[in-house]
Amino acid sequence: MTTIIKNANIYTSDGACPKADCIIFDESQIHFTGHIKDADMQRFPDAQIYDLGGKCLLPGFIDSHVHPGWVTKSLWHIRLPWTEDPQELLAFIRTYGQDHPKSEYPFLYFEYYPTSMFDEKGPTKELLDSAISDRPVLCQDFGEHLCWVNSKMLELLGVDKDTPDPGPLETFIRDEDGNPTGWVREMAWIKFADHMFRALNWYPPEELTADSLSGFFDFLRDSGITAMADGFIENEDQIKAIYEMDRAGKLQVYYDGMVRFWNYSDLPEKIATLREYQKLYTSKHIKVNTMKLFLDGTNESGNSASLHEHIHDAGNFGEIMMETDELVQCFLLCNREGLDLHIHMVGDRAFRVGCDAVEEAQKIAAQKGEPWVCQPVFAHCEVVDPADMDRPARLGIYINWSCHWSGGYFGEEAMNYYSDEKWRRMYQFNPIADSGALLAFSSDVVTGYELHRAYPFFGIQVAATRVDPEFPLNPNKYPSSIRPPESAKLSLPLLLKGYTIGSAIQCHWQDKMGSLTPGKLANMVIADQNPFDIPAERIGDIKIKTVIFEGKVIKGSL
Ligand SMILES: [Zn+2]
Numbered sequence: 329m330t331t332i333i334k335n336a337n338i339y340t341s342d343g344a345c346p347k348a349d350c351i352i353f354d355e356s357q358i359h360f361t362g363h364i365k366d367a368d369m370q371r372f373p374d375a376q377i378y379d380l381g382g383k384c385l386l387p388g389f390i391d392s393h394v395h396p397g398w399v400t401k402s403l404w405h406i407r408l409p410w411t412e413d414p415q416e417l418l419a420f421i422r423t424y425g426q427d428h429p430k431s432e433y434p435f436l437y438f439e440y441y442p443t444s445m446f447d448e449k450g451p452t453k454e455l456l457d458s459a460i461s462d463r464p465v466l467c468q469d470f471g472e473h474l475c476w477v478n479s480k481m482l483e484l485l486g487v488d489k490d491t492p493d494p495g496p497l498e499t500f501i502r503d504e505d506g507n508p509t510g511w512v513r514e515m516a517w518i519k520f521a522d523h524m525f526r527a528l529n530w531y532p533p534e535e536l537t538a539d540s541l542s543g544f545f546d547f548l549r550d551s552g553i554t555a556m557a558d559g560f561i562e563n564e565d566q567i568k569a570i571y572e573m574d575r576a577g578k579l580q581v582y583y584d585g586m587v588r589f590w591n592y593s594d595l596p597e598k599i600a601t602l603r604e605y606q607k608l609y610t611s612k613h614i615k616v617n618t619m620k621l622f623l624d625g626t627n628e629s630g631n632s633a634s635l636h637e638h639i640h641d642a643g644n645f646g647e648i649m650m651e652t653d654e655l656v657q658c659f660l661l662c663n664r665e666g667l668d669l670h671i672h673m674v675g676d677r678a679f680r681v682g683c684d685a686v687e688e689a690q691k692i693a694a695q696k697g698e699p700w701v702c703q704p705v706f707a708h709c710e711v712v713d714p715a716d717m718d719r720p721a722r723l724g725i726y727i728n729w730s731c732h733w734s735g736g737y738f739g740e741e742a743m744n745y746y747s748d749e750k751w752r753r754m755y756q757f758n759p760i761a762d763s764g765a766l767l768a769f770s771s772d773v774v775t776g777y778e779l780h781r782a783y784p785f786f787g788i789q790v791a792a793t794r795v796d797p798e799f800p801l802n803p804n805k806y807p808s809s810i811r812p813p814e815s816a817k818l819s820l821p822l823l824l825k826g827y828t829i830g831s832a833i834q835c836h837w838q839d840k841m842g843s844l845t846p847g848k849l850a851n852m853v854i855a856d857q858n859p860f861d862i863p864a865e866r867i868g869d870i871k872i873k874t875v876i877f878e879g880k881v882i883k884g885s886l
Pocket residue numbers: 393394395559772
């Protein structure tokens with residue numbers, strides 16, 4: 329069935345023809361994009377013709393870093409009221425525990441408390457015990473990298489002063505005697521969770537099945553996201569479930585998966601896992617060709633790798649998972665295997681180590697006559713030293729940024745560690761883009777709590793205005809709640825390209841999607857308003873009326 333759409337306001341993401349008013353397509357591909365006077369309508373005598381009356385039509389969005397597994401596994405968590413008052417929070421937790429006895433909820437997982445509610449020493453287990461002490465309780469911080477647990481939880485995890493921390497990033501904060509205080513970094517508790525669940529004879533409802541994942545994929549469809557990259561595949565159940573959805577004809581999105589590794593020594597084993605996934609779960613819509621590494625932590629929890637010592641803790645430069653030499657070896661192995669490497673990096677030292685490693689690995693590969701095929705993607709890059717800003721363009725590194733963080737989603741927490749000057753240098757991508765690097769945009773949402781923020785027009789609004797409408801910065805300190813510097817606002821064309829063709833290039837899908845170019849798939853969205861016609865602070869209100877995937881309407885109508 330051929331479809332002709334005319335009288336539309338089309339933004340194509342194709343530099344050769346950015347604006348158009350007519351598009352012709354069928355289930356296999358786009359046949360024409362341009363102006364109706366140039367369209368050869370005779371070629372399509374049986375086509376259905378639709379007049380959009382000037383409505384806006386865009387390429388389907390591509391979210392190039394998002395976490396379906398984590399979002400789905402979080403759906404049983406209990407939402408805390410948003411408050412900066414610890415007593416109000418504890419009162420809520422206490423009442424919740426009274427209303428839901430231990431037999432009903434053997435383990436309570438609350439989210440979120442504001443990360444900045446406590447000082448650098450963090451909250452204590454005793455404080456949480458004062459609300460509930462009969463069963464394990466966990467409160468996750470807003471930044472998702474620090475949690476607060478009670479004494480019962482530490483007891484059932486089997487964690488005490490003699491328990492070594494699982495890793496440099498994953499630690500239990502301790503008092504002078506080495507006893508865990510109840511404050512935990514980077515889900516260090518997960519390593520001991522099985523011990524606790526066995527003791528409780530209860531497991532959280534976190535199975536990843538086609539059924540449990542369907543809510544996430546429905547959200548993508550309704551948001552006009554027609555392709556995505558998974559921040560990493562949680563487990564085999566997850567990729568298997570997605571593959572089964574595809575076999576049943578229910579996967580209406582292109583899916584690019586990544587496999588996580590921790591260091592050079594476990595990389596070969598994880599590559600073997602990736603090969604297994606490729607063999608079992610590759611389909612028209614699914615591919616797995618990328619390794620994922622977390623190189624540092626986050627600014628909010630003070631464990632990002634920084635070029636500067638923490639302002640209140642001399643000698644503390646944060647944490648890094650590996651230094652340049654080891655990362656060079658990882659790049660060389662991925663390159664030999666024909667795999668991409670997607671790296672979580674937040675601090676400016678992590679960014680520098682990443683650039684140094686790519687530069688060195690490319691040199692060694694050239695000396696050995698090995699062609700360079702590995703595509704490095706640096707995700708987050710929340711603070712980059714000015715001296716390194718032009719390196720991604722020179723080294724062919726792609727930068728992946730989550731637009732909806734641009735207003736200061738994680739607020740002022742990084743200020744506990746960074747000077748005001750450095751805090752004000754965060755989240756700047758215009759110099760990187762101006763030097764010619766490729767930017768891909770994403771949401772990186774990790775829980776159901778924030779899933780709505782993965783709506784691309786929401787992220788675009790925040791990055792275009794530097795104001796977070798949900799969690800605005802204090803306007804008395806930051807005029808109009810704009811996160812400084814104002815010069816870091818991103819332009820609408822840059823944002824749309826990064827959410828479409830830029831993300832397609834990151835995923836090697838540029839020949840089949842990312843722009844409304846003849847020969848590519850007919851993946852597109854129709855919006856109720858044109859983002860170019862309204863003020864940037866209203867872009868998030870735009871509604872997706874219709875979504876077309878591979879030439880077929882999957883939401884709304886024409
Ligand atoms: Zn992520």
